[in-house]
Each structure stands twice: as C-alpha cells, then as structure tokens.
Amino acid sequence: MSLESKAKYSGVAMALHWLVGILVIVSWQITVAAEAAPDREARGEIMGNHFALGVVIFVLVAARFMWRRFNPPPPPLASHANWERALAKITHLAIYTFLLVMPIAGWIAMSSFGSGISVWGLFEVPPLPVPANEALGEQIFEIHSVAGITLLVLIAVHVLAVLKHAVVDRDDTLMRMLP
Numbered sequence: 052m053s054l055e056s057k058a059k060y061s062g063v064a065m066a067l068h069w070l071v072g073i074l075v076i077v078s079w080q081i082t083v084a085a086e087a088a089p090d091r092e093a094r095g096e097i098m099g100n101h102f103a104l105g106v107v108i109f110v111l112v113a114a115r116f117m118w119r120r121f122n123p124p125p126p127p128l129a130s131h132a133n134w135e136r137a138l139a140k141i142t143h144l145a146i147y148t149f150l151l152v153m154p155i156a157g158w159i160a161m162s163s164f165g166s167g168i169s170v171w172g173l174f175e176v177p178p179l180p181v182p183a184n185e186a187l188g189e190q191i192f193e194i195h196s197v198a199g200i201t202l203l204v205l206i207a208v209h210v211l212a213v214l215k216h217a218v219v220d221r222d223d224t225l226m227r228m229l230p
C-alpha cells in the first residue's frame with residue numbers, strides 16, 4: 052500500500068529511529084556480556100564500549116529530539132482509538148526521557164568516581180565538576196540499572212503495540228516508519 056509522504060516519518064527521523072533502536076539494544080547486550088566477563092579487568096574493558104556508546108546515543112537522541120521539534124511527526128492514523136493515541140504519546144515521551152536521562156546519570160556517576168568517558172580513545176568527555184563520592188556513584192549506577200530495565204520494558208510494550216497494529220489491525224503504523 053502506498054502512503055503519501057506527509058503521512059510518513061521523514062527520512063532523517065526514520066534513520067535516527069532505527070539507528071538509536073539498534074544502538075540501545077547493542078548497549079544493553081554489552082552489559083550482559085560484561086556480567087559474564089571472567090575478571091574485573093575484562094569487565095572494565097567491555098564496559099568501556101557501553102560508556103562510549105552512551106555518549107553516541109545521547110548525541111543521536113538529542114539530535115532526534117531537535118529534529119522532531121522542527122519537523123513534527125505525522126499525525127496519528129485516523130483509525131487509532133483515543134486510548135491508543137494517549138498510550139503511544141506517553142510511551143514515546145517516556146522512552147525519549149529515559150534515553151536522555153540515562154546517559155546523563157551515567158556521566159554523573161562516572162564523574163563521582165573522578166572519571167571521564169573515553170569514546171574509544173578518539174576523545175574524552177571530561178568529568179562533571181561534582182565532588183568525588185564513590186558511594187553516591189554506586190547508587191547512581193544502581194538507579195541507572197533499574198532505569199535500563201524499565202526502558203527495556205517500555206521498548207517491549209512499544210514493539211508489541213506496533214505488532215498489534217501490523218498483525219491485528221493491519222493498518223499503516225509500521226509502514227510510516229519504513230522507507
């Protein structure tokens with residue numbers, strides 16, 4: 052079925068959606084791999100990729116958010132019920148919030164350990180000027196982990212909702228996010 056271009060997300064929005072989606076899943080899988088690491092050193096090396104990816108994800112999500120401000124998404128499909136529109140809005144907003152807040156929380160936690168974030172040795176994001184406090188850093192990392200699980204649940208809800216539209220309603224929701 053062909054869709055008018057104004058009824059679809061823009062190419063930039065689509066590219067950022069799928070890129071960020073993939074990177075978030077990769078970033079999560081890196082933490083799973085780190086848990087299985089044989090020792091502290093190996094774990095630290097694997098987690099370096101998670102921290103660097105967090106910087107990349109933050110920049111891409113901030114860019115996506117700005118893009119969205121000036122290039123609003125297409126209006127909801129007429130066939131979507133009011134409760135579906137409301138739920139989609141809340142879920143999307145919550146996902147954006149988590150995607151922006153989680154890397155910042157990670158940055159504050161690293162800074163509490165007096166550490167910056169090396170982006171694969173290309174450049175370093177310096178630590179924030181916060182007082183050294185390892186206990187606080189640990190606590191922020193705990194919150195960061197719980198937030199991560201919450202984000203994964205939100206993403207699961209999001210994907211299930213898209214599947215419902217594709218398989219049960221057989222509407223154009225998914226097509227709007229595909230080239």
Ligand code: HEM
Pocket residue numbers: 068071072073075119124127139143144146147206209210213224225226227228
């Ligand atoms: C198989 C995986 C996924 C599919 C099939 C999918 C599909 C879609 C579709 C079709 C839309 C447009 C919904 C509409 O028009 O109302 C959308 C929007 C959105 N998706 Fe996904 N998505 C997936 C994964 C993800 C992941 C992993 C994230 C988060 C990292 C994510 C975050 C979002 C957000 C925030 C929006 C709202 C976009 C906006 O209006 O600015 N999605 N997704």
